[in-house]
Amino acid sequence: MPFTRAMVIKAAVGFASLFALAPAAHAQMAKDKFTILVVTDLSSVFSDTSGKGSVEGVKMAVEDFGGQVNGVPIRVIVLDNKLDVALTVNKTRELIEKEGVNLITDVTSSAAAIAVSKLANEYKVTTTFVSPGTTALTNDACSKYTWHYAWDTTAMAAAAGKVTDAGAKKWYFITADYAFGHSLLEQFEKTVKARxxxxxxxxxxxxxxxxxxxxxxxxxxxxxxxxxILNSGQDLRNAVKQAGEFGLMASGIEVVPGQMNFSDIRATGIDIWSGVTAGEIWYWNYDDQTRAWAERFKQRTGYMPGSLHAGNYSAVTQILNTVKRIGTDNPDKIAEALEGTSFNDFFARNATWRKKDHRVVRDMYVIKVKKADEVKTPEDYFQVVATVPGKDVFIPEDQSTCKHNW
Structure with a gap:
């Protein structure tokens, strides 16, 4: 039947009515953009461990998401915190107030992260801590709006358990004298004695x-x-290099870093690290999924990613997925939507957003650094010797001191 002019007008009026009744695509978004603040170290000792690589990971996540969520553009801003707590607090506060930050991610330095946790709670800003390792973030410094996303010092102690089980029963610790080192020492000692x-x-x-x-x-x-050696970054590199020079590894002593990163091997050469056992968050050559993402990262940066680079991509993607799913940038609703849910991606396997203390519990790994002649693929430095379920390495829920008073 041919359409008459009256029928066309009637149909047009009907469609107009439907659009009038329907909310705009971004009606549930309180802001006209979704702003992500990357707080990272671009110019100090953790600049290659996190730094520009983490910023690139975030930018990749935003691009892969299409550059917008629920009809509003996604914007990325970066703060070089230089591992300075006062600088981190002052500039983060300023950016939250001036730029309307929706999501904070990375936050290099445990002391800075504890301070940012307080800001996130004060301003109600969703935050994913990827770089810091202190367990305080899921204990007394926990918050409704913050999540300890990638790892913590408890999980890194899995390597100590593996080494102790293999027969190295007598331990000596060299510990960085700040929050991160203190937390590592507590967890490593506990693990060694338990084994x-x-x-x-x-x-x-x-x-x-x-x-x-x-x-x-x-x-x-x-x-x-x-x-x-309960340290990280350049200090860890110095200590391991000197351990080799004094013949510790050659004499059969196991050297176990508190937090070793892929960039440490690249910076100083594999020979210094060969035979070292460590806990690891993620490794680029673990399986097809990790290799595919790592190759994309390398194409844009020129180097293979470390675990924190991948972790920031994953954290931002998971938050954006949640904002899209619930249709709002409301931080209270984001927290409610995440609590107790589970997911798997190329970075976090068998992961759960734990409700009690906002710890993201996920599989961890124990790796051993290969010898130079064992490396058949460029930058394939690690052998994964164990995959450890999150429930076996993170603080048990009933031992967390987070009050969850929200």
Whole structure:
């Protein structure tokens, strides 16, 4: 039947009525843009561990999401926090107030992250902590709006358990004297003792530090079978290099970093690290999924990604997926939508947004650094020797001191 002019007008009026009744695509979005603040270290000791790579990971996530969510554009702004807590707090507060930040991610430095957690709670800003490791973030410094996303010092202690089980029962620790190091020491000691090991001694060392010789010699003379170097970044590189120079590895002593990153191997060469065992969050050559994402990252940066680079991509993608699913940027509704839910992606396997303390519980890995002649693929430095379920490495829910008073 041919359409008459009257029928066309009637249909047009009907469609107009439907559009009038329907909300705009961004009607549930309180702001006219979704702003992501990456708080990271671009110019200090963790600049290659996180830094520009984490910023690129976030930008990749936004691009893959199409650059907008629920009808509003996604914007990325970056703060170089230089590991300075006062700078982090002041500039983060300023950016929240001036730029209307919806999501904070990364936050290099445990002390800075604890301070940012308070800001996130004060201003109700969804936050995913990817870089920091202190367990305080899911204990007394927990918040309705913050999530400890990638790892913590408890999970890294899985490597200590593996080494102790293999026979290295006598431990000596060299510990960075700040929040991150203290948290690592607590968890490593607990793990070693639970596996039947003993702690011969511990030295608290200033951060940053160039010379670890006296501490390494003390560990060696004490008869340690394993030395836990509870540090990260350039300090860790210095300590492991010097451990090799003093013959610790050659004499059969296990050297176990508190937090070793892929960029550490790239920066100093595989020979320094060969045989080292460590906990790991993620590895680019784990399976087809990780390899595919890593290749995309390398195409835009020129280098293979580390775990924190991948973690920021994953965290931002998961939050954007949630905002899209619930149709709003309301931080209270985002928190409610995440609590207790589970997911899997190329970064986080068998992951759950734990309701009690906002710990993202996920599989972790124990890796061993290959010898140079074992590396058949460029930058394939690690052998994954164990995949450890999150329930076996993160603080059990009933031991968390988070009050969850929201």
């Amino acid at each position: 039947g090991g003993t702690v011969l001694g511990n030295d608290m060392v200033p951060f940053p530090n160039d010379d670890f010789s006296s501490y390494l010699l003390k560990a060696q003379s004490a008869g340690a079978q394993a030395v836990g």
